[in-house]
Amino acid sequence: MISTAIRVARVGSAAELAAAVLMMLGFPAIMVAALVPSVYAFAAAAAVTYLADHYLHRKGSYLVNRLSKVRAGLSIRFLIRELLLILLLARLDLANNLIYYGAIGCFIAFYGLQAPHGAEVTLIRNRRRMPVVTRNVDLKSRIHIPDAPPFGMLDRSAEKMLHLDLAAVVGLLISAEAGSSLAGFIGIGLTLGLGTLYVLALVPYVRGNKIPPDADTVLAAVDDWLREYKPQTLLYFSGSKDSTYQVNMWLETMEQLDSRPLIVLRERVVLQTLAPTTVPVICVPGGVHLMNMDLSSVRVALYAANVGKNIHLLRVPTMKHVFIGHGDSDKLASVNPFSKVYDEVWTAGRAGRDRYAIADVGVRDEDIVEVGRPQLAPIQGREGVSDGPRGGAADGHCPTVLYAPTWEGWDGDPGNTSIMLAGVNIVSRLVQADPPVRILYKSHPLTGLVSKGARVAHQRIVALLEKAAAERAADPRFTADPAAQAQARAELARIEARIAELSGSGGEKGDEAEATRDGLVDVQKHEEIARLRAEWNDAYWRAFPSWEHRVIMGAEPHLYHCFNVSDAMVSDISSVVSDFIASGKPYAVTDSAELGVEEFKRQNTAVRAAVILSNSAKELSELLSAVRDPANDPLAEERKELKQYLLGLDEPTSIDQFNTAVAKLAIMAETRNVGQASRLGIDIDPARVTNALPGQRLPFADEADDVTA
DSSP states (O other), rough: OOHHHHHHHHOOOOHHHHHHHHHHHHHHHHHHHHHHTTTTHHHEEEEEEEHHHHHHHHHHHHHHHHGGGOOHHHHHHHHHHHHHHHHHHHHTTTTTSHHHHHHHHHHHHHHHHHHHHHHHHHHHHHHHSSEEESSSSOOTTTTTTOOOOOOHTTTTTTHHHHHHHHHHHHHHHHHHHHOOSHHHHHHHHHHHHHHHHHHHHHGGGGGGGGGGOOOOHHHHHHHHOOOOOOOEEEEOOOOOOTHHHHTTHHHHHTTTSOEEEEEEEEEEHHTTTOOOOOOEEEEOOOHHHHHHHHHHHHTTTSSSSGGGGGGGHHHHHTEEEEESSSSSSGGGGGGOOGGGGGSSEEEHHHHHHHHHHHSSSSOGGGGGGEOOGGGGTTTOOOOOOOOOOSSSSSGTOOOOEEEOOOOSSSOOOOTTTTTTTHHHHHHHHHHHHHSEEEEEEOTTTTSSSOOOOHHHHHHHEEEEEEEEHHHHTHHHHHHHHHHHHHHHHHHHHHHHHHHHHTTTTSOOOHHHHHHHHHHHOHHHHHHHHHHHHHHHHHHHSSOOOOTEEEEOOOSSSSHHHHHHHHHHHOOSSSSSHHGGGGTTTOOOEETTTTOOOOHHHHHGGTTTTTTEOTOOOOOOHHHHHHHHOOGGTTTTHHHHHHHHHHHSSSOOOOHHHHHHHHHHHHHHHHHHHHHHHHHTOOOGGGGGGGOOOOOOOOOOOOOOTTOOO
16 A cells, blocks of 8 residues: 555656556557558657657656566667667568668667767766765865766766667658658768767766776875864764755754764765755765774764664764754654663653653663753744734734644554544634634645545645635635735745855756865855745745635745744644644644543643644634633643753753753763773873863864874
């Protein structure tokens, strides 16, 4: 079921499916046209297959990739079309004509060109595949990395080379119909000439100074940079493309560290989807390369996920290893037994400590440090919201309720998400609320990937909100300011254009060798983009009436921005709930598995100050009452206590707590290294090791005699 859902999701669109069907039907049609024989029918069917093939490749369709699995790959499709063209010429009694032998010779020679072309492309790509890929690391001044071939020469190169047969095919069809060989030989000449030129154009990039340095030279340059930069705190991450969010959430925290930060990734695909950052990033796919890398100045290593490749860094004794995770929730991942391999485990608040104690998975209490969650700093509370009763459109204000369900998960547990059993009920009751409220609906990006029921429920919710939005727009109680909204939309377009210009989106990109060479961030541009994104968020919410229901798809606006414009939230058990608690606003969580209120609260710490919803969502009136009038909010004090329990103290700030934890652990690492050096007879000045106070920047080991015992 799961694999079927994934395959369906990868089809992409109905247009892609239609193109694949046309292409598959086109080849039998070509064969029939060749046997009849009919030049016009052959040309029409061939054109359909060419266009469908090109469309599917341009879309990067999952379907066209599947064809190679059933022995109908790209080269086979072109070869069959060419062989059928020769059959057509034979059926037209041209087998004794010179053009017939020219066609055979052309296609033999053309396929003879495929081998050197494929070898060149493979050799260029392999030689330009770096042993490490970097961002914000100055390698340009240390080694020479030449330009990549023009983007068009390597992008979909096999498809482009094979499509050069089009000149010969068209020329031969014209000759077959006109009875003259001239057009055919012109087409043959163009096909073979262009193919030869393509092969020759790639020759300079497989020899001489067009070749990047070898792996040893690149790795030596990286080590040279590391010895100069002397990183002190390292964020380590390994995972899939879909898990990049787990490292992205820590980028801003790394930028705010008092010590010199470094990010080490293990997969190229994660680097490709990594958010922009000013922190130096090194992607090291090879375990041996990582283990030989000079990280002797690093004293603290932070891990955002429990994965097998962590062992390649955990083996280094000169640094302290810390699990920081990628979210705070009551899910089993938050108490993984693997966590006991780290020197410390950092949690947001007391709740994380208690989870490990209850789970009894071997993590000692003295190894747990509460540091808050620096990522939650942008989340705003109810400040600025007027006290007293809050009505609907009649008094100029329409409270906002965010519905942010999580996805169905892989295991089919009915308690994973509310969307299937309760989603439509929740939205229906919110739509019918009196006084009215505005609904923001932001579902998990993976909703419907596994379960058809979740996908159908999501579609019903979207349709329900679109209908309600249209009815509200026609309701005279709700007024809008078209001029202000048009101005905001124009501002959005301006900001998006400027961000695209600064980001370089839409341009042709070089390969990873060029990206490594030219990957130094422009700090001024980076800061301007951050400012523009904040302006975009402000303009987004002004671009439509404050009472208009919204279905929010995609990454923007960010979930935290939705938190900030909402007066309350409805969600499921996930880190979304823990994050929203930072706002101090009322929230509701659905007991989709129908455990009952007491058992649901016992099992899930984050819902202890929530309104618990059954699948009928009839309890929503309690949430709306608290939203409209803070005096009717009996859970307000419980939310304050729960916030501190889950997320830690507000003062000192979480980033200060985080920096202090890094500093203290760095001292422990340095002390251990000094002791080890002493036992080995290495002379180290003990004065380098000092006590740290909260917020104090430490005198980290900057000297060239760092210990690597």
